[in-house]
Amino acid sequence: MASIQVRDLSKVYQRDSQRIPVLDGLTLDIPDGDFVALMGPSGSGKTTLLNLIGGIDTPTSGQLLVGGTDIARLSGPALAKWRSRNIGYIFQLYNLVPVLTAHQNVELPLLLVKMSGRERRQRARTALEIVGLGDRLDHFPRQLSGGQEQRVAIARAVVSDPELLLADEPTGDLDRASGGEILDLLERLNREFHKTVVMVTHDPHAAERAHRVFQLDKGVLSQ
Amino acid sequence: MALPLSYNVRNVMQRPVSTLTTAVGVGLTIAILIGALSLAAGFRAALVQTGSADNLIVLRKGANSEISSGISRQTAAILRAYGEVATDARSRPLLSPEVVVVNNRRRVGQPGNSNVTVRGIDHEALVLRRGVQVVAGRWFEPGAAEVVVGRRISTRFEGCRLGDRVRFGQRDFTVVGLFSANGATFESEIWGDNEVLMPVFRGEVFQSVTFRMRDPARFDAIRRELESDPRLGVDVQRESEFYAKQSEMLANLIRVLGGFITIIMAVGAIFGAMNTMFAAVGARTREIAMLLVLGFSPLSIMVSFVFESVILSLFGGLVGCLMALPLNRIVTSTTNFSSFSELAFGFRVTPGILLTGLAVAAVMGLVGGFLPALKASRQPLAAALRGA
Incomplete structure (x- = not known):
């Protein structure tokens, strides 16, 4: 279950003596298996909301239930464990480890799970085959194109079989063709593998792939 | 679970210039440490190898070295007749009353003079001192004006090569042989017949008597018996302990000085390693944040970076x-402060010393890597993901 329930959620950053409100009393429901796009101008709080849903940041007030877990109440180590089991995160700049091969990058999340080395290698290979990179297992990130790097990042996000995928501008650094392939892949993961996808994007074409699009402006949400 | 070892190894290999710079800094420190330890070990080994636990050395009561000791012919005769002295196949006691003097000689290839120990021995000394053997020429003949020279000093002092003539007092001696002694300090000495050398140095006493014990396990009883004999007035030690004790002061001094220099250099090298690791953490902010997002704990990130260091x-x-x-x-x-004469010895780089060097290097990495690793593990996730 990866349904997301956001109730009266606020986030305020404190810079020296200055209070910077980013999200202001947000309420939102994303059912299990949904594909949602978050849009809005820079500084509107899209990435902050994504980070809160992913347990990367903590809310100032309000309630945030992900899969029934009130993640605002989880402490550091528990939150890290929860993330490793429930969240697949896809970054705009891929964030692959440059000194590890595609296969080793994808294996990383599985190091946190009790699993034999053989099973780990097999699952990483399967994830890479799903994203169409079964023939690039031993390539290092520098030997891959941007689109291929992002596909490796998606394989890394899904290898531990989380129910929720969070994507922060996944096509933001790619040309239109490569971006299209990534969106195809996200759609397929949503449709065939029933992953709940929450995607931050500036690109209206990318947002069209989502079932629903939410607009954020100055911390306030509209659909 | 920890990050894979290959992650750290490849990251170190990924930045060859900073890795090499840091490695050379750490390497120089470790080389100096190993140098000091191997110098002390070589010095100690030369002295420790000199003595045998089966032999016993007799000095005048209160004397802490051979040159400050004196043993009369009468005392030597009493000891020769002592029942605890081992004998050879022809029932001759394995005992050597010895004349020990220091002789000032000109060095070869270096300015100035230095002292060399000249030892007058009984022929039984060649049996007593296991491992002593002629490596060129022959042994001196008893009663002849002949000497043999330790192989380590034959090329370091004038007149010490095979066939050279060396003058002691008013008499010339011919170098008829060079000898080795398993690296012992004897290799830094000149040996001749004690009865020939004693009048040359105008002495009337021996400086020490060394003998092999019939039963080395009875050392304590022998010691008590000889030291309490009012006719003798002597102190008794195992030969091995006597030489080991001589090595302690200088070996400790070398170790302390080496350790001091190492500590000073290590501080610099630790800062070098720290700087490299801070740069590595700075360059990998997003990567570290990604690992934390995946669920790796701050502790595992910290351990990983310390490990990398x-x-x-x-x-x-x-x-x-x-x-x-x-x-x-x-x-x-160097000068052996117990005999005030030159002692030549080899550096001994042992596996133990190399392991000590590696262990010290690991500790330096641990110390140098701690703060950067702490920084890596504590960075705020959301800001780090933005690369801030």
Whole structure:
């Protein structure tokens, strides 16, 4: 279950003596298996909301239930464990480890799970085959194109079989063709593998792939 | 679970320039440490190898070295007749009353003079001192004006080569042989017949008597018996302990000085490693944040970076070991403060010393890597993901 329930959620950053409100009393429901796009101008709080849903940041007030877990109440180590089991995160700049091969990058999340080395290698290979990179297992990130790097990042996000995928501008650094392939892949993961996808994007074409699009402006949400 | 080892190893290899710079800094420190330890070990080994636990050395009561000792002919005769002295196949006691003097000689290839120990021995000394053997020429003949020279000093002092003539007092002696002694300090001495050398140096006493015990297990009883004999007035020690004790002061001094220099250099090298690791953490902010997002704990990130620093320093330690290895067996010399004469010995780079060097390198990596690793593990996730 990866349904997301956001109730009266606020986030305020404190810079020296200055209070910077980013999200202001947000309420939102994303059912299990949904594909949602978050849009809005820079500084509107899209990435902050994504980070809160992913347990990367903590809310100032309000309630945030992900899969029934009130993640605002989880402490550091528990939150890290929860993330490793429930969240697949896809970054705009891929964030692959440059000194590890595609296969080793994808294996990383599985190091946190009790699993034999053989099973780990097999699952990483399967994830890479799903994203169409079964023939690039031993390539290092520098030997891959941007689109291929992002596909490796998606394989890394899904290898531990989380129910929720969070994507922060996944096509933001790619040309239109490569971006299209990534969106195809996200759609397929949503449709065939029933992953709940929450995607931050500036690109209206990318947002069209989502079932629903939410607009954020100055911390306030509209659909 | 920890990050894979390959992650750290490849990251170290990924930045060859900073890795090499840091490794050379750590390596120099470790090379100096190994140099000091191998110098002390070589000095100690030369002295320790000199003595045998089966032999016993007799000095005048209160004397702490041979040159400050004096044993009369009468005392030597009493000891020769002592029942605890081992005998050879022809029932001759394995005992050597010895004349020990220091002789000032001109060095070869270096300005100035230095002292050399000249030892007058009984022929039984050649049986007493296991491992002593002629490596060129022959032994001196009893009663003849002949000497043999330890192989380590034959080329370091004038008149000490095979066939040279060396003058003691008013008499010339011919160098008829060179000898080795398993690296013992005897290799830094000149040996001749004690009855010939004693009048040359105008002495009337021996400086020490060394004999092999019939039963070395009875050392304590022998010691009590000889030291309490009012006719003798002597102190008794195992030969091995006597020489080991001589090595303690200088070996400790070398170790302390070496350790002091190492600590000063290590501080610099630790800062070098720290700087490299801070740069590595700075360059990998997003990568570290990504690992934290995946669910790796801050502790595992910290351990990983400390480990990376240790790998870096161990590489430096290996460089240091390689720098120091050529020192092995290089012969150097110093003054033995117990005999005030020159003692030539070889550096001894032992596996134990190399391991000590590597262990110190690892500790340097641990210390140098701690703060950068702490920084890596504590960075705020959301800001780090933005690369802030």
